[in-house]
Amino acid sequence: MSLTKLLIIWPGSPIISMLIWIVVMVVLLYLARTPAHRAIYSLARVFHNGFRLMSRSVMLAEQKLVQRNKEVLLSAGIESVERLIEREFHRVNSVVKRDLSGYPTLHRALSDQATKIDEDYRESSETPPPPPAWVSAVEAVANIPSQGDGTVANILSEIQKTSVGQYKSTMEEYRKSVGERHNLLKKMMPYWRRMAQTLEQVGKTITGLHERANVIDNRMAEYEGIRDKTDKAARMLTASSLTQFFISGFVLLIAIGGAVINFNLIALPMSEMVGGGSYIGSFKTANVAAMVIILVEVAMGLYLMESLRITRLFPIIGHMDDKMRTRMIWITFSILLVLASVEAALAYMRDQIAADIQALRQSLAAVEATGIAINSWIPTVGQMVMGFVLPFALTFVAIPLESFVHSSRTVIGVAGTAVLRWLAFFFRLLGNVSRYLGELMVNIYDLFIFPPLWVENLIRDKRRHRPEIIVEEEAS
Amino acid sequence: MKKYLALALIIFSAFLWGCPNTTSYSRGVYMLLDTSGTYKKELKRAEAIISYLLGTLQPGDSLAVARIDSGSFSEKDIVAKMTFDKRPSVANQQKRLFKQKIDDFVRTAKGSAYTDITGGVLQSVEFLNEAGAGQKYILIFSDLKEDLVKGQVRDFPIQVDGCNVVALNVTKLRSDNVDPRDYYQRVEEWRSRVEAGGGTWRVVNDLERLENIFQG
Known part of the structure; x- marks a missing residue:
C-alpha cells in the first residue's frame, strides 16, 4: 500500500481527504502552538547569542590587535627617534671634536693676542710733557724792569731765544713720540682682526651647536610623546608607516625590475656553464643558477648594509664589535666585487x-648579413658595465627592504584590525537577523493556524464583554 | 656543534645538487624524407624545414633525418643524427655540421622507386626512445603512399606511444586529382594507425607556419 493511498481518508475524493488532513494539521499545530513558539524562540536565541558571542570575541581580538599594533608602532617609533637622537648626538660630538677640541690652543692664541695688544697699548700711551717748573722762573726774570740797562735786555733776549729753542725741540720730540704711538696702534690692527675672526669662528660653532640642541630638544619632545603613549603620537607614526610602506614598496618594485634585467643578462651564458638542457624541478638549471647568483648578491648587499650599520635587520651583525664588523664589511664587499666581475664576464x-x-640563424636561412654595421663594442661594453654595476645597485635594496618590513607590520596590523572589525559587524548582523527571523517564523506559524486563533480571539472577546453586560443589566 | 651543522649543510647541498629532476624536458625529432618519384623535387622544401628545426631546437635536444626510399628501412638510410650538446656554443657548431650534411645529401640525392614509411616510423621510435627525449616528434615528409618491394608486409599495427607524428607537405598525387577520396583515405588510414598505436597525428601542409609542428 502506497503512501498516497494511506493519505486518502475519503475514498474517491482526494480533495475532501486533503481538506480533512489540512484541518487535522491546523488543529495539531494549534495545540502545539505554545511549545512550538518556545522552540522557535529558543533556536533564534541560540543563534542570536552565539553570533553575539562570536562578535564580542572578535571585537576583543580586534582590541587586542589594536593594542598590540600600538605597542609595536610605539616601539618602532621609539627605536626610530632614538636612532635620530643618537645621530644628532654623533653630529654634536663630531662638531665638538672638530671645533672645540682645539679650544685650549684657541684660548692660548686669544690670550697671546690680548697680551700683545695690551703691551702695544701700554707702549702707545701718551708721555706727559716735561714739568713746566722753570716757566715761573723765566716769568720772574722777565718781570725784572730793565730800566734801560742793556745787560738785562741782552739776558732777557738770550732767555727768550733759549726758551723758543727749547720749545721747538720739545715739540719735535713730542711729535716723534706721537708718531711712534700711531705706528704701534697701526701694528695692533691685524691682531684685532685676527681676534675678531677667531671669535666669529667660535660664534659660528656655538650657533651650530645651538641649532643641533634645538633639533635634539624637538626630538626629545617627540620621544617623550611616544613614551607617554599618546594617541597623537600613534596616529603620526601610523601615517608615517603607511607612507613608508608605499614608498618602499615602489622602490622595491624598481629593484625587482633591475633584478629581472640582471637575470636576463646572465641566464643565457649560465647555460654555457651549467648546461642548457638540465632542469631542477620544472626550471632550467641555468635560470636557477642565474637567480641564485642574483639572490646571493642581494644577500651580500644586506650583510654589507648591516655591517655598515645603515640597516638593522640582523641584530647579531649590529652587535658585533667594530673589528669584526670591519672584517665583515671587507668580506661582503669582496664577494660582491667578485660576483660583479663574474657578471660582467657573463655579460660579455x-x-x-x-x-x-644570430650567425647560425643567418646561415640556416641562407641570408647574407646586410645593412650598416653598428659598432658592436657599444652593446658589449654596455652589457658588461650593466653586469658590473647592477650587483652594487642591488646592494641598496636593503634600505627600502628594511622600511618595507617594518612598515608592513603596521600595515598588516591595520588591515587585520579592519578585517576583524568587519567580521564583528557581520556576526552582530547575523545575530540580529537570526533573532528577527525567529519572530518571523513565529508569525508565519500563526498564519498557518489563523482559523482556530480567530475563533479563540472571538471567544476571548465575548468573555471579556460578558461581565460588562451583566453590570449594565444590574444597573438598569 | 658547528661542525655537525656544516656537515648537515654540505649533505643537504649535495642532496639538492645530486637529485635532478628525472623528467626529461628535451625534444627529440626524427624526420623521414620521401625521395621517391616526384618528391625528389620537394627536397628543397625539406631542407627549409630542417633549417627551421635546427634554428628552433635547443641544446640537449636530438634531431635525426632519414630517407625512406629503400625497399626495407635500415640504419644506412639515416642521413644525419645528432644529440646537441648542452652548451649552446658547442650545440651551434653541431648544428652547422648537421646543416652541411643535409646540404650534401640534398645535392647528391637520387630518386627511388620504393617508399617504406612504416619501416622508417619503427626506426624513428627506437631512436627517440634511445635518445630519452621527453617530447618525441616524428615528421613524415611524404605523400603517405607506401611503395614496397613485393612480398614485404607492413600492414601491421605500429607502436608509437607518446609520439607526435606530423605529416608534412602531403601533396596530392595525380591519381588523387581523379578521385580526391584516395588522398583523404590515405591520410585517414595513417591517422587511425598512429592513434591506435598510442600516438597523436597531425598534418601540416602550410610550410609558412612551421611553428605548428611543435604545437599541440
Whole structure:
C-alpha cells in the first residue's frame, strides 16, 4: 500500500481527504502552538547569542590587535627617534671634536693676542710733557724792569731765544713720540682682526651647536610623546608607516625590475656553464643558477648594509664589535666585487653567444648579413658595465627592504584590525537577523493556524464583554 | 656543534645538487624524407624545414633525418643524427655540421622507386626512445603512399606511444586529382594507425607556419 493511498481518508475524493488532513494539521499545530513558539524562540536565541558571542570575541581580538599594533608602532617609533637622537648626538660630538677640541690652543692664541695688544697699548700711551717748573722762573726774570740797562735786555733776549729753542725741540720730540704711538696702534690692527675672526669662528660653532640642541630638544619632545603613549603620537607614526610602506614598496618594485634585467643578462651564458638542457624541478638549471647568483648578491648587499650599520635587520651583525664588523664589511664587499666581475664576464659571454646564434640563424636561412654595421663594442661594453654595476645597485635594496618590513607590520596590523572589525559587524548582523527571523517564523506559524486563533480571539472577546453586560443589566 | 651543522649543510647541498629532476624536458625529432618519384623535387622544401628545426631546437635536444626510399628501412638510410650538446656554443657548431650534411645529401640525392614509411616510423621510435627525449616528434615528409618491394608486409599495427607524428607537405598525387577520396583515405588510414598505436597525428601542409609542428 502506497503512501498516497494511506493519505486518502475519503475514498474517491482526494480533495475532501486533503481538506480533512489540512484541518487535522491546523488543529495539531494549534495545540502545539505554545511549545512550538518556545522552540522557535529558543533556536533564534541560540543563534542570536552565539553570533553575539562570536562578535564580542572578535571585537576583543580586534582590541587586542589594536593594542598590540600600538605597542609595536610605539616601539618602532621609539627605536626610530632614538636612532635620530643618537645621530644628532654623533653630529654634536663630531662638531665638538672638530671645533672645540682645539679650544685650549684657541684660548692660548686669544690670550697671546690680548697680551700683545695690551703691551702695544701700554707702549702707545701718551708721555706727559716735561714739568713746566722753570716757566715761573723765566716769568720772574722777565718781570725784572730793565730800566734801560742793556745787560738785562741782552739776558732777557738770550732767555727768550733759549726758551723758543727749547720749545721747538720739545715739540719735535713730542711729535716723534706721537708718531711712534700711531705706528704701534697701526701694528695692533691685524691682531684685532685676527681676534675678531677667531671669535666669529667660535660664534659660528656655538650657533651650530645651538641649532643641533634645538633639533635634539624637538626630538626629545617627540620621544617623550611616544613614551607617554599618546594617541597623537600613534596616529603620526601610523601615517608615517603607511607612507613608508608605499614608498618602499615602489622602490622595491624598481629593484625587482633591475633584478629581472640582471637575470636576463646572465641566464643565457649560465647555460654555457651549467648546461642548457638540465632542469631542477620544472626550471632550467641555468635560470636557477642565474637567480641564485642574483639572490646571493642581494644577500651580500644586506650583510654589507648591516655591517655598515645603515640597516638593522640582523641584530647579531649590529652587535658585533667594530673589528669584526670591519672584517665583515671587507668580506661582503669582496664577494660582491667578485660576483660583479663574474657578471660582467657573463655579460660579455652573452654577447658572444647571441652573436653566434644570430650567425647560425643567418646561415640556416641562407641570408647574407646586410645593412650598416653598428659598432658592436657599444652593446658589449654596455652589457658588461650593466653586469658590473647592477650587483652594487642591488646592494641598496636593503634600505627600502628594511622600511618595507617594518612598515608592513603596521600595515598588516591595520588591515587585520579592519578585517576583524568587519567580521564583528557581520556576526552582530547575523545575530540580529537570526533573532528577527525567529519572530518571523513565529508569525508565519500563526498564519498557518489563523482559523482556530480567530475563533479563540472571538471567544476571548465575548468573555471579556460578558461581565460588562451583566453590570449594565444590574444597573438598569 | 658547528661542525655537525656544516656537515648537515654540505649533505643537504649535495642532496639538492645530486637529485635532478628525472623528467626529461628535451625534444627529440626524427624526420623521414620521401625521395621517391616526384618528391625528389620537394627536397628543397625539406631542407627549409630542417633549417627551421635546427634554428628552433635547443641544446640537449636530438634531431635525426632519414630517407625512406629503400625497399626495407635500415640504419644506412639515416642521413644525419645528432644529440646537441648542452652548451649552446658547442650545440651551434653541431648544428652547422648537421646543416652541411643535409646540404650534401640534398645535392647528391637520387630518386627511388620504393617508399617504406612504416619501416622508417619503427626506426624513428627506437631512436627517440634511445635518445630519452621527453617530447618525441616524428615528421613524415611524404605523400603517405607506401611503395614496397613485393612480398614485404607492413600492414601491421605500429607502436608509437607518446609520439607526435606530423605529416608534412602531403601533396596530392595525380591519381588523387581523379578521385580526391584516395588522398583523404590515405591520410585517414595513417591517422587511425598512429592513434591506435598510442600516438597523436597531425598534418601540416602550410610550410609558412612551421611553428605548428611543435604545437599541440
